[in-house]
Amino acid sequence: MLDKLVREHTILGIDPGTNIMGYAVLHVKDNRCDIVTMGILDLRKVEQYYARLQKIFFFTQELVDKYQPSEFAIESQFVQMNIQSTLKLGKGQGVAIAAALSRDVPINEYAPLKIKMAITGNGQASKEQVADMLQRMLHIAKENMPKKLDATDALACAYCHYLQLGKPLTTKSYSGWKDFIARNPGKVH
Numbered sequence: 001m002l003d004k005l006v007r008e009h010t011i012l013g014i015d016p017g018t019n020i021m022g023y024a025v026l027h028v029k030d031n032r033c034d035i036v037t038m039g040i041l042d043l044r045k046v047e048q049y050y051a052r053l054q055k056i057f058f059f060t061q062e063l064v065d066k067y068q069p070s071e072f073a074i075e076s077q078f079v080q081m082n083i084q085s086t087l088k089l090g091k092g093q094g095v096a097i098a099a100a101l102s103r104d105v106p107i108n109e110y111a112p113l114k115i116k117m118a119i120t121g122n123g124q125a126s127k128e129q130v131a132d133m134l135q136r137m138l139h140i141a142k143e144n145m146p147k148k149l150d151a152t153d154a155l156a157c158a159y160c161h162y163l164q165l166g167k168p169l170t171t172k173s174y175s176g177w178k179d180f181i182a183r184n185p186g187k188v189h
Helices: 002-007 049-067 083-101 112-120 127-137 149-165 177-183
Strands: 008-015 020-029 032-042 071-075 107-110
Touching: 008 049, 008 149, 020 049, 020 149, 032 049, 032 149, 049 083, 071 083, 071 149, 083 107, 107 112, 107 149, 112 127, 112 149, 127 149
Parallel strands: 008 071, 071 107
Antiparallel strands: 008 020, 020 032
């Protein structure tokens, strides 16, 4: 059982929002990532704010029930100039987290800077640069790229979490280059 936990993961990534929430599911097996689904929950036509929070809660529970993630990765909020917007976003994030917790899924939170750095190597990268890099890394056909960047932001969050898992199947560890060369004759010229 432990081997399965190390070798296989399903990661639900969420880009929280009370207007548009992005989501993505990655399946990881033997260090290979496959996109299961990604998209958005569009809440702009829901006028009442608390009804939006309720939709986020139930929709996140539906995603968890359908895809059975072993990990939940969500982008943490950043403090904006408008404190009211920051508070609203924080409530949306909290509701999504509560929905995952209600299904006993472990929570992992990542700052936008960390996600961008993990995907592009640049913490100041634009959403378009993040989406472009994901398209290349995960070999997503141009016609399969979502129109809303909230979906690719959620995918970036899930992929960032995958990268944080490391290389779980790597069983060799080396104390340094000399150790690597000594244990791998013929691989280094």
